[in-house]
Amino acid sequence: MLTIRPGTDTSLRQGQLARLIAPDGQRLHDPDLDPWVADVFEEQLLGLYEDMVVARRIDTEAVALQRQGQLVLWPPLIGQEAAQIGSARALRSDDFVFSSYREHAVAYVRGVTMTDMLRVWRGSQFSGWNPYDVGMATPAVIIGAQTLHAVGYAMGITHDGADAVSVAYFGDGATSEGDTNEAMVFAAAYRAPVVFFCQNNHYAISEPVGLQAQKPLADRAPGFGIPSIRVDGNDVLAVLAATRMAVDHARTGGGPMFIEAVTYRLGPHTTSDDPTKYREAAELETWRELDPLERTRLRLVDAGVLTQEREAAVKAASGRIAKELREGCLSLRPRDPLAIFDDVYAKTPDSLRRERDAYAAYLASFDGAETTTGDARSEGVAR
Template identity: 65%
Template sequence: MRLDDVRLNDVRLAAGADTVQLLTENGDRLSDVRFDAWISDIGPEQLLGLYEDMLVIRRIDAEATALQRQGELGLWPPLLGQEASQIGSGRALRSDDFVFSSYREHGVAYCRGAGLVDLLRVWRGTTQSGWNPYDINMATPQVIIGAQTLHATGYALGIQADGSDAVAVAYFGDGATSEGDVTEAMIFAATYAAPVIFFCQNNQYAISEPVGLQAQRPIAERAPGFGIPSVRVDGNDVLAVMAVMRSALDRARSGGGPTFIEAVTYRVGPHTTADDPSRYRDPAEVEAWRGKDPVSRVEAHLGALGMLTQERLTRIQEKADRVAAEMRTGIVALQDPDPLTVFDNVYAEPHTGLARQRDHYSRYLRTFVGGDGR
């Protein structure tokens, strides 16, 4: 079968299509004629690499949560439970593709090559951006819900004008689909056949609001109304996510326009470290989703193949611990910036209004001991 024969299209991805799954909760490998070809190169060794990625990013997430609890970070949005959605899609991208994410895509940033300390700088409050977006082709994570979908669509139109076959990808959650920005972005993307992928991580909750309150039907069913083909995938299945993402990327590169992907997953932890999910979630629900864990199903599959030797498990765990220790050392060593640097790079050219604000703030800081606000 040629890959061209299994590209995403309106017929195969009509609203109401079944959720794509290639690896069950028990680690059994399923076959899907639509998507098997897209991961034909992912053998046991490659899957072991994806497993390592998920374990490392889970360790990074746990360490960042601990750092926040210990007062080293102001806030942290955990990704626990969403590793497959982020690693599976992130590893499918090319280096020249450009990512526009929300504040939870730490795994995608890791795949793009973000430095370990760069993942946390913003959350420590020492910078306005953890990395230079053009170094890793990933924009600064967006806190304004859904705004990044417009940014991605605009960038995709630029790609189209340049005649490149790169793709823009917007990551957002289920809650963002109720925002007008997402609707506007899809209208523009469909109208101009922009090479953009809308990747919705449906983690079941928009902070404390369950997805069922805002979506009476699967979220993936909305996109076809805009003329955008969509697919619903098991977001805890790293193989299925990668296959669907690769297919959508190929469609965009070949001039087929946008695709909407709904990755059905679950936020096991809090919305952020300022949240208490026990106030609005049934513990039984959390335990049920733990049974669908993205890491354990790959572990079961690799174990059945005889790939998870003690030596390999030890090596992966040592790497995860080493990465966490390096990140902790780097973030604790960060120095607070000069307070007046908050005015840097606000405008490309000098601005009298900003200069006046800077002067007022400078005089305010001088009223404190030390005269610099520290």
């Protein structure tokens, strides 16, 4: 089993990609990763496959809702299911996740309801869920900001004497942000129990990763004194193993660890983006052949586990989730405009109260305005 020395100054793989399932479904072996998934047999892999199928169905349903005018925006995750499911399934319930805006599959694994997942994207609420109910902060839209939050939370874990870890999810573009680099400085200096999980999906909106990184992103972390590993992000088993390794390293006093999961964003950056403007169709087709769902399906079929009956059951499960998502979306109603002033302070100061009253008067000046002038609180605002 691979031993990681705290403060090591070299990448565990020197840029190589760790892999356990080949694109054709063949089971590969790795002496460093195999021990971390020794308990994962075909039945457990089938569960991971179902998670990925559900995650993709969530994504396609949400995109459809946005195209139908039911969501304001949606950042698709298609192509990144293995990276998110494999890593999220490696965590305990008392671990805490800090994500960007694309980790819908992680949110699903953590127990976020379909309705709560859509509140922000529907425009009905400023925050989707209570972080402490599911062990996951609501998504950070400011690129890289969540890395600092994750390190601060991890330092708090150490202060409390607990053995939980925090995990920061971010994309390749965030590695160029000051926040992410500052987070790694603090994490290394304080040996914070945090895992930096970078999903290198090859594009920071329209900018290819090659413009901001001449070498693998995993090679950056050792410069901060943080050990790293570069894993095939379309291999759910390898991601699970690498994340278990990193979490154990952080949980047992080894300090932070950095994972670069090399994957690909098959869809647009968001539903307002047109990726045909900046990437070639041939590149997209090349990555479609590395689809994480198909790779896992081939492994399960070869193992004789994924029968037609079981595949039908997986499809039915994803259909139920899609139905729940759509019904939850359509059930959400606009908030009262004055609810923007709620929950800003535990005790509302006079200055905010005056501002609220002025805004209420402004809204009331419109013909047919229906505005609550009392303490407006709509469904789901205070949680």
